Amino acid sequence: MRERVEVSSGLVLRRWAPRDAASVTAAFADPLMREQTSQPIGSPQDAQRWIAERTAEWEAGSAFAFCVVDDADTVLGHVSVGAVNRRHSVGWVSYWTTAVARGRGVATQACHALARWAFHDAELFRLELGHRVNNPGSCAVARAAGFAVEGHQRQKLAYDGVRYDVELHARLATDPEPLAAAPGPVRSVVRSVSTRACT
Numbered sequence: 001m002r003e004r005v006e007v008s009s010g011l012v013l014r015r016w017a018p019r020d021a022a023s024v025t026a027a028f029a030d031p032l033m034r035e036q037t038s039q040p041i042g043s044p045q046d047a048q049r050w051i052a053e054r055t056a057e058w059e060a061g062s063a064f065a066f067c068v069v070d071d072a073d074t075v076l077g078h079v080s081v082g083a084v085n086r087r088h089s090v091g092w093v094s095y096w097t098t099a100v101a102r103g104r105g106v107a108t109q110a111c112h113a114l115a116r117w118a119f120h121d122a123e124l125f126r127l128e129l130g131h132r133v134n135n136p137g138s139c140a141v142a143r144a145a146g147f148a149v150e151g152h153q154r155q156k157l158a159y160d161g162v163r164y165d166v167e168l169h170a171r172l173a174t175d176p177e178p179l180a181a182a183p184g185p186v187r188s189v190v191r192s193v194s195t196r197a198c199t
Contacts, residue, residue, distance in 0.1 A: 001121040005066070007113045011106065013066035013079065016054045020067055021047040023075035027098050035159060036096050057082065064122060068097070068110045076101035079114040081127060089125035091118055095141065102137075111145035112178065119173040127171045132157065132164040142169040146178035 005013040016024075024047035027033055034040075041047055057063035063082030069075055077097035084091045093114065097107050118124045129147055131138035143149075147169035155163035 001064075002117065005113050005117050007109050009105075009109050010071050011076070011109055011113070012069050012071070012073075013110060013113055013117070014069060015058065016051045016065060016067045016078075018048060018051060020051060020075055023098075024050055027075065027078075027096075030099050032099075033096065054080075061086075064118070066110070066114065068101075068106060076106050077110060079107075079110045081114060081118045081122065081124065084122070084124070089123065091122070091124045091127055093118075093127050093129040093147075107141045108144040111141055111147075115145060115147075115171055125173045128168065129170075130156075130166045130168045133167050134164065139167060139169075144178060145171070146175055147171045148175070 003015045007013065021044045025041060025044055028037065028041035028047070037050065039046070039049075041050055054063070054065040058065065062084055063080055064084075065078060065080035065082075067075055068077040068079060075098065077095065079093070079095045081091035081093050093111065095107050095111050095114075101107075115127055118127055127147070129142055130153070131142065133152075148171065149167060150170050151168040153166040153168065156166040157164045
């Protein structure tokens with residue numbers, strides 16, 4: 001499987017590397033990112049642990065995480081397909097972007113490229129994702145990347161004593177390519193919801 005995917009807009013998806021620890025630490029310092037991981041990331045050591053976990057998942061074939069970078073190798077975000085079920089060829093997609101990358105279409109382009117990779121390289125058939133219903137930015141990313149709305153889970157997630165509904169999306173390998181996946185700005189505050197990470 002390819003470990004690097006070039007996107008026509010100049011973005012690149014590549015595997016996370018130890019050299020990205022400072023970027024990971026900075027990304028998770030953003031208050032919007034606190035719910036993107038089950039354990040706090042407040043130091044380079046925490047970031048190295050997080051990167052090592054992504055590496056171990058890749059090697060085990062249980063999840064495939066990519067760092068999203070520009071042509072200068074600046075970290076702009078993260079996309080992954082996890083909870084891989086080989087029997088049914090299904091995976092769970094999640095994504096986030098750094099503060100400077102939001103509103104530039106980065107998440108949409110990266111999610112679309114990840115889906116193509118997952119269908120062709122990882123040989124998956126169905127990709128699923130979910131987001132809190134109060135996060136229209138993440139919904140816009142999912143729809144623009146070709147993920148159709150499939151359902152609604154009532155009060156699935158709880159944060160700070162508040163329960164949130166989750167909207168589910170999915171994309172199949174046989175679905176047509178989305179027209180909106182071309183480069184261009186997409187207004188988003190990306191906080192994708194994962195049943196694994198409970199974001």
